[in-house]
Amino acid sequence: MSARATTRRVLDDAGGFSAMTWVMTIMLFLTLLAAAGGLGLRSATVALDRQLEGRLTVQVIDGNAVRREATAARAIALLRRLPGVVQVERVPAEELARLVRPWLGTDADDADLPMPAMIDVDLAGAEATAAVSTALARVSPTIRVDRHESWMSPVSGFMTSLSWLAAALVLLMLAATTAVVTLAARAGLESHRATIEVMHMLGSTDVQVARLFQRRIALDAALGGGVGGMAALATLAFLGWRLTALDSQLLTGIRLGVVDWLALALVPLAFVGLATLAARATVIGALRRTL
Amino acid sequence: MASIVQFENVGLRYGTGQETLSDVSFQLGAGTFYFLTGASGAGKTSLLKLLYLAQRPSRGIIRLFGEDAVTMSRDRLPAMRRRMGVVFQDFRLIPHLSAWDNIALPLRVAGLPEDEVEQPVREMLAWVGLAERAHARPATLSGGEQQRVAIARAVVGRPEILVADEPTGNVDPDMADRLIHLFESMNKLGTTVVVATHDFHLLGRVPGAQMMRLDRGRLLDPTGSLRHPPNEIDP
Numbered sequence: 343m344s345a346r347a348t349t350r351r352v353l354d355d356a357g358g359f360s361a362m363t364w365v366m367t368i369m370l371f372l373t374l375l376a377a378a379g380g381l382g383l384r385s386a387t388v389a390l391d392r393q394l395e396g397r398l399t400v401q402v403i404d405g406n407a408v409r410r411e412a413t414a415a416r417a418i419a420l421l422r423r424l425p426g427v428v429q430v431e432r433v434p435a436e437e438l439a440r441l442v443r444p445w446l447g448t449d450a451d452d453a454d455l456p457m458p459a460m461i462d463v464d465l466a467g468a469e470a471t472a473a474v475s476t477a478l479a480r481v482s483p484t485i486r487v488d489r490h491e492s493w494m495s496p497v498s499g500f501m502t503s504l505s506w507l508a509a510a511l512v513l514l515m516l517a518a519t520t521a522v523v524t525l526a527a528r529a530g531l532e533s534h535r536a537t538i539e540v541m542h543m544l545g546s547t548d549v550q551v552a553r554l555f556q557r558r559i560a561l562d563a564a565l566g567g568g569v570g571g572m573a574a575l576a577t578l579a580f581l582g583w584r585l586t587a588l589d590s591q592l593l594t595g596i597r598l599g600v601v602d603w604l605a606l607a608l609v610p611l612a613f614v615g616l617a618t619l620a621a622r623a624t625v626i627g628a629l630r631r632t633l
Numbered sequence: 634m635a636s637i638v639q640f641e642n643v644g645l646r647y648g649t650g651q652e653t654l655s656d657v658s659f660q661l662g663a664g665t666f667y668f669l670t671g672a673s674g675a676g677k678t679s680l681l682k683l684l685y686l687a688q689r690p691s692r693g694i695i696r697l698f699g700e701d702a703v704t705m706s707r708d709r710l711p712a713m714r715r716r717m718g719v720v721f722q723d724f725r726l727i728p729h730l731s732a733w734d735n736i737a738l739p740l741r742v743a744g745l746p747e748d749e750v751e752q753p754v755r756e757m758l759a760w761v762g763l764a765e766r767a768h769a770r771p772a773t774l775s776g777g778e779q780q781r782v783a784i785a786r787a788v789v790g791r792p793e794i795l796v797a798d799e800p801t802g803n804v805d806p807d808m809a810d811r812l813i814h815l816f817e818s819m820n821k822l823g824t825t826v827v828v829a830t831h832d833f834h835l836l837g838r839v840p841g842a843q844m845m846r847l848d849r850g851r852l853l854d855p856t857g858s859l860r861h862p863p864n865e866i867d868p
Contacts, residue, residue: 543725
């Protein structure tokens with residue numbers, strides 16, 4: 343047996359799935375879910391913002407149907423001439439009737455119902471919004487311009503908050519992991535006090551003793567990371583499948599890109615690195631207080 | 634003869650109690666053999682702990698290999714300890730390691746490659762008569778066998794000083810003779826040997842060995858030879 347393998351066994355023979363490995367598994371599973379949630383929400387927020395940016399709905403609110411139609415026609419003609427306008431589309435009367443049918447029932451199909459004329463406008467960018475609004479205001483005071491961005495911004499803001507919350511959860515998980523490793527290393531030092539004393543008397547340095555603990559904790563973290571990572575991957579695959587089945591316009595933006603997956607793949611590695619460093623710092627710190 | 638250990642007015646106190654060791658002064662010459670005797674509780678183990686750097690004194694001066702051991706930084710201690718071999722009274726073998734691996738540990742701690750570890754460990758096992766039990770774990774060894782493994786571990790690195798606390802306490806008289814003979818062999822190779830024992834029968838077994846006697850924490854040195862070791866060991 344090699345010297346390294348023997349030295350590794352100085353602490354004890356325990357291997358396989360210890361309590362510490364379970365803790366690491368659960369911590370990593372939760373961290374990966376929180377991180378995936380945060381990344382997914384961030385991409386959804388970006389997609390939503392991109393989708394809403396530069397989208398307007400123009401309403402012509404006039405009780406007189408003839409005047410309303412004339413104003414709508416002039417507005418459409420103007421919009422088609424304005425620079426920065428990509429697409430102009432009148433919302434059909436049937437579509438408007440369908441939208442109000444849940445409230446008005448069959449009355450929604452009444453031709454005398456004073457429904458506003460609505461025009462969907464796509465702009466090349468949000469910067470054209472002000473010029474379009476000003477030009478339309480000159481056409482008629484009965485024209486109102488609604489920016490989609492303004493009424494969806496609370497949703498976007500809420501999703502951004504959730505992303506930050508997920509990031510905070512990841513940091514908390516990492517802090518908790520560090521605390522668990524510190525406690526485990528301290529407990530290990532206590533239970534192996536006699537062995538460490540002998541190692542010191544044989545001329546071991548603090549770093550050599552610390553290596554015994556950090557290797558052990560790194561193994562626990564790696565094993566826990568592998569199992570926790572697989573469990574998290576399975577959970578994410580299941581949630582992805584459920585999300586696809588929902589076919590929701592709002593939720594379709596929740597997706598993980600290549601960079602997101604790479605970031606998630608780095609989490610277990612960061613976990614092992616953090617656990618190893620925490621164990622090393624704890625052991626060396628404790629040994630420095632002894633002779 | 635150069636002295637490799639110097640104690641000057643060393644005192645040791647645990648907590649706020651009385652001094653366990655008081656005004657201990659002596660020098661150990663390189664390549665000499667010393668027995669440390671005294672009744673139980675006289676302070677033998679405490680003195681050895683100071684010697685093998687497991688404890689710092691409350692007062693006084695200790696010089697090891699020409700360096701001040703009292704103010705020595707922690708970073709220097711491992712290198713100093715590697716120059717010593719210690720046989721603990723309670724053996725302190727690593728329970729999860731075989732006799733072979735326990736003996737090999739000081740060499741591995743010192744960073745020797747595995748091919749340089751094998752031969753000395755094999756020799757040590759043969760030397761203490763445990764070649765057949767190389768792969769036995771301490772729990773399966775008798776008290777005497779464990780003690781021999783502990784001795785082999787202490788000497789495998791060819792230390793400059795060998796410190797043994799009651800090394801014959803758990804062995805029969807024949808084995809005690811053999812162990813003392815082993816220590817003598819080490820001593821002839823140039824190792825300074827300090828053996829703490831209350832077995833007065835051992836004292837006559839090593840011709841030329843000097844005696845240090847502790848009485849209630851004070852070192853008795855009626856001839857002054859401990860302060861000024863003789864130039865040569867009598868044959």
